[in-house]
Amino acid sequence: MGHDEERRFTAAEALARLKAGNARFVRGEARFPTLQKEILASLAKGQRPYATLLGCSDSRVPPELVFDAGFGELFIIRLAGNVLSAEVAGTMQYAGTHLKTPLFVVLGHEGCGAVQAALLAKRHGARDRSRIEALLANILPALEEVDPGLPAEEQMRAAVEANVRWTMRQILETPEAQARQAEGVMQLVGAVYKLETGVVRFLDA
Ligand SMILES: [Zn+2]
Numbered sequence: 077m078g079h080d081e082e083r084r085f086t087a088a089e090a091l092a093r094l095k096a097g098n099a100r101f102v103r104g105e106a107r108f109p110t111l112q113k114e115i116l117a118s119l120a121k122g123q124r125p126y127a128t129l130l131g132c133s134d135s136r137v138p139p140e141l142v143f144d145a146g147f148g149e150l151f152i153i154r155l156a157g158n159v160l161s162a163e164v165a166g167t168m169q170y171a172g173t174h175l176k177t178p179l180f181v182v183l184g185h186e187g188c189g190a191v192q193a194a195l196l197a198k199r200h201g202a203r204d205r206s207r208i209e210a211l212l213a214n215i216l217p218a219l220e221e222v223d224p225g226l227p228a229e230e231q232m233r234a235a236v237e238a239n240v241r242w243t244m245r246q247i248l249e250t251p252e253a254q255a256r257q258a259e260g261v262m263q264l265v266g267a268v269y270k271l272e273t274g275v276v277r278f279l280d281a
Pocket residue numbers: 077132133134156157158185187188189190191
């Protein structure tokens with residue numbers, strides 16, 4: 077749901093790139109700092125990620141790179157618009173109960189296509205394919221607090237942040253989150269990633 081790029085790969089080209097990338101990784105020639113085989117072997121025995129992160133599927137916001145995190149460090153759920161669903165809640169509960177990650181992060185990003193589409197649907201009644209509309213329906217309640225009088229760019233910025241807070245609110249309403257918060261063993265934070273600078277801005281509670 078990002079901006080179109082001039083160059084578009086075919087599926088076969090994309091698959092070849094994935095395979096080539098994996099081959100580089102295995103050869104120890106990855107473009108990004110990578111792990112020693114011993115560390116991989118040790119991680120194969122189990123994971124202890126320190127944070128669970130719900131982010132957007134947008135290709136421009138890869139959490140491990142954004143946070144310079146390695147294998148086994150982040151437990152990540154990515155969906156367009158970083159929305160909550162039953163499956164996401166189940167994955168988060170797994171992270172809390174079994175992996176016991178102490179920190180939960182909802183990471184939105186500026187220029188989010190899903191949020192933009194929800195804004196267009198709300199303001200102008202724009203229609204989309206049914207499954208996309210179902211996704212956008214998860215975002216619409218977040219937009220209630222966005223001032224329609226703001227310039228479009230500011231509305232968009234406010235909508236991205238409101239969507240992060242809306243997802244956080246829904247997470248906090250779950251009984252398991254309330255229990256874990258009461259025990260003081262879980263922290264939930266919201267953040268917004270800025271595409272142009274790569275800076276993650278953590279939101280005030
Ligand atoms: Zn997005």
